[in-house]
Amino acid sequence: MNYKKLVTTAVAASIFAATAFAHGGAKGIVKERMDGMSALGDTVKSLAPMMRGEGDYDAEAVRQGAEVIRSHAGTSLTKLFPIGSGGMPSEAKDTVWQDWEEFAALSERLHLYSEGLALAADNGLMMTQETTANTGTMMGGSAPMASNALGLEELAEMSAEGVFAMISQTCSACHTKFRAEAK
Amino acid sequence: MRLFYTGILTAAVLGSAVVAASVVWPIGKAPEKIALPGDVQRGAYLARAGGCIACHTNFDSGGAPLAGGAPLKTDFGTFYPPNLTTDATHGIGGWSIENFAKAVRQGISPEGDPYYPTFTYPFYANFTDQDIADLWAAFQTVPPVAQSTPEHDTPFPFNQRWGLKFWRAAFLKEPQTNPVPDNGDTWNRGRLLVEGATHCAACHTGRNLAGARKSDTEHFQGNDRLPGGGKSPAINAETLKMRGWNVNNLAYALRTGLTPSGDAFGGTMGEVVLQGTKFLSDDDRKAMATYLLDDHQGG
Numbered sequence: 001m002n003y004k005k006l007v008t009t010a011v012a013a014s015i016f017a018a019t020a021f022a023h024g025g026a027k028g029i030v031k032e033r034m035d036g037m038s039a040l041g042d043t044v045k046s047l048a049p050m051m052r053g054e055g056d057y058d059a060e061a062v063r064q065g066a067e068v069i070r071s072h073a074g075t076s077l078t079k080l081f082p083i084g085s086g087g088m089p090s091e092a093k094d095t096v097w098q099d100w101e102e103f104a105a106l107s108e109r110l111h112l113y114s115e116g117l118a119l120a121a122d123n124g125l126m127m128t129q130e131t132t133a134n135t136g137t138m139m140g141g142s143a144p145m146a147s148n149a150l151g152l153e154e155l156a157e158m159s160a161e162g163v164f165a166m167i168s169q170t171c172s173a174c175h176t177k178f179r180a181e182a183k
Numbered sequence: 184m185r186l187f188y189t190g191i192l193t194a195a196v197l198g199s200a201v202v203a204a205s206v207v208w209p210i211g212k213a214p215e216k217i218a219l220p221g222d223v224q225r226g227a228y229l230a231r232a233g234g235c236i237a238c239h240t241n242f243d244s245g246g247a248p249l250a251g252g253a254p255l256k257t258d259f260g261t262f263y264p265p266n267l268t269t270d271a272t273h274g275i276g277g278w279s280i281e282n283f284a285k286a287v288r289q290g291i292s293p294e295g296d297p298y299y300p301t302f303t304y305p306f307y308a309n310f311t312d313q314d315i316a317d318l319w320a321a322f323q324t325v326p327p328v329a330q331s332t333p334e335h336d337t338p339f340p341f342n343q344r345w346g347l348k349f350w351r352a353a354f355l356k357e358p359q360t361n362p363v364p365d366n367g368d369t370w371n372r373g374r375l376l377v378e379g380a381t382h383c384a385a386c387h388t389g390r391n392l393a394g395a396r397k398s399d400t401e402h403f404q405g406n407d408r409l410p411g412g413g414k415s416p417a418i419n420a421e422t423l424k425m426r427g428w429n430v431n432n433l434a435y436a437l438r439t440g441l442t443p444s445g446d447a448f449g450g451t452m453g454e455v456v457l458q459g460t461k462f463l464s465d466d467d468r469k470a471m472a473t474y475l476l477d478d479h480q481g482g
Contacts, residue, residue, distance in 0.1 A: 045445025052435050138227045138236065138248060138325050165439045168447055172440025173457055175449025177243070181413055 026089045033080035034091075036072045043068045044168060051125070051164045059121045062160050066118035069167065074111030078104050096178045106174045113170060116155025117163045125161045205345045210297060211289040214281035217312050221320025228462070229318055233307065233380040237458035239264045250274075250328035255301055257410045259394055260337030262301040270327035283322070284315045290351075297347040299335065300394060301410075306382035309360045354395035359480065366477075369466075373474025376467060381459070383475075386415045386451065402480075413450050420476050433472035434465070 026034055043065045049055055050062070081103070086092050096103050155163055230236050239252045246252075252264030268274040275283065282293040290304035291297055298304060310318075340346055360379040362371040377383050386409055389401040396402075405417035416422070423433065427443040435441060437460040440448040448456055460468060 041445035043445075044441060044447075045443075048432070048435070048441055048445070052431055054431065138230060138321050168439035168441040169457060169461065171447035172449065172453045175440075175447050176453030176457065179449040181450040 029080055029082065029085055030090045033077070036077065036080060040069060040072050040171070044164075044171070047164060048168075051161045053125060057124050057160075059124070059160075062121040062164075063118050066114050066121065069117070070111060070114035073114055074108050077107045077110070091180050093178050093180050099177070103174070103178055106170060106178075110167065110170050110174075112152065113155065113163055113167045116150070116152055116158070117160060117167060119152065119156035120158050120160045120163045123157075123159050126159055202345065205348050208345070208348050209295070210348055210351060211285060211291040211295075214279075214285045215312075217280050217284055217316055217319075219313055219316040221313075221316035221318070223317075223320045223324055226317035226319065226321025227324075229314060229380060230321055231459055231462040232376060232467070233318075234303065234382065234455075234459055235267065235318075237454060238303075239267045240458075242454075242458065247326075247328045247330075249322075249325050250330050251332045254333075255410045256412075257301060257394070258408070259299075259341045260335060262299060262335045262337075263333045264302075265332040266328060266330055267322065268325045268328040269323065270329050273329055273331050274327060275322065276327055280315065280319045283319050284312075287315060287318065290355075296344050297351060299337075299347065300350070303382045303385050305355060306358050306379055306385065308357055309379055350393060350395070354393065356398065369470045369473050370477060372467065373470035373472070374479065376471050377474050381471065383418065387418045403475075409451065411451075415452070418475060420478055423476055428472075428476065430469060430472045430476055433476065434468040437461070437463070437468045437471060438465075 047062060047065045050057055081092060081096055083097055086094055086096065150158075236249060237252075239249045240246055241251060241253045243253055247268070249267045251266045255262045255264065266274045269276040271277045278286075278293060285291050286293070286298070287304060287307050288310055289308070290300070290302060335342075358378050360375045362374070366374075384396055384398065384403060387403050387405055388396045388398060389404060389406045390396055390408070403417060403419040404422075405415050407414040409415055416426075428436075432443050436443075436448070437456060439461070440453055440456045442448065447453070460471075463471075
């Protein structure tokens with residue numbers, strides 16, 4: 001094997017390795033947080049049909065799901081994002097560390113809402129149209145950091161469906177700002 | 184040799200004439216008088232659905248509502264969604280409702296200049312006079328913000344606005360919002376929203392080299408070259424069904440961002456939901472999902 005061929009092979013091998021790494025080769029803390037996200041995804045996926053009114057409502061399942069979400073939210077989530085843990089194969093954008101305060105606030109909000117969901121579990125589905133309250137105004141800001149966050153008492157009074165929708169929107173708000181989308 | 188120079192000269196003269204003619208080429212229809220009273224609530228709702236607030240507000244940098252949006256990087260340069268507050272100098276405080284109607288429905292500024300199609304006016308062409316009056320009333324409630332918007336940063340030749348007149352002549356088409364008899368109110372309401380105000384095709388339909396949507400051949404087949412480098416999936420009925428979407432979970436996704444797989448939208452679709460469709464009524468989201476999941480033509 002001549003030198004040129006050796007270099008070519010080495011380059012090809014490293015590209016292959018990098019690609020393989022990028023596709024599911026995460027390990028350590030990046031793997032840990034991806035698993036956490038998957039647990040969150042599985043939980044909302046299992047609760048969503050119930051929240052959409054497809055099938056029987058099960059308050060106990062909602063409480064259990066809320067507990068899983070709680071266990072992966074707040075500092076349990078943010079501690080898995082130490083400085084310098086971005087880059088491939090992570091899907092976290094650099095904005096996580098540039099706007100840490102906002103990232104942490106969204107994680108705390110998820111934590112709060114998961115506690116709220118547990119308290120609201122017995123309230124069941126639709127009671128009010130909470131999430132569309134801002135409809136009729138040009139000023140209805142919905143920046144991720146909007147200061148209209150509710151407290152536990154208010155959440156406990158809402159329908160479980162309403163709190164669950166807010167949890168989902170929190171996931172989406174965080175992904176919108178902090179997760180790289182497939183290119 | 185002489186012939187050569189004559190040729191060049193002729194071309195130059197003709198070229199200049201074409202440019203001069205297109206610079207003064209009048210476009211659009213004369214602004215019609217709109218005297219209808221507007222409904223602020225309805226207008227604000229339409230401003231949400233239409234993405235006015237999402238695009239003209241820089242949420243990320245904590246900008247005031249409608250005081251100018253985040254820059255949009257495209258193949259044709261960087262565009263800055265302007266200030267639409269009631270500020271007379273930097274916003275639209277000095278406009279008449281007729282100016283506004285022409286801007287929204289025809290994409291033409293009060294000075295008669297064509298807007299770049301990054302402003303999704305082609306989707307708003309069928310807004311009724313009542314829609315315009317409602318929107319106008321809602322925009323009047325926006326406090327003035329004295330904040331200038333940077334000029335669009337477009338290289339030559341895209342910085343020549345008269346060129347857009349040719350673009351309009353070649354590519355500008357009426358949105359397919361016309362009701363289809365026998366398909367029912369829900370379906371037709373969905374069509375009105377999807378092909379009109381909510382302008383799904385702006386991102387979910389591929390564009391040609393001139394940046395015009397390939398509506399005839401690639402309607403809702405996705406776009407791999409979104410501004411900023413993202414891509415959007417196909418949302419034609421067949422693809423949606425194949426990927427596990429139904430009317431119920433699609434309407435729900437437009438409210439919550441949650442997909443059938445348990446993922447939550449990020450990227451620009453996250454913005455669409457959080458700044459737009461989550462504010463719509465359940466009926467409207469269901470209408471959009473009904474239309475999208477049924478075989479339909481559009482563009």
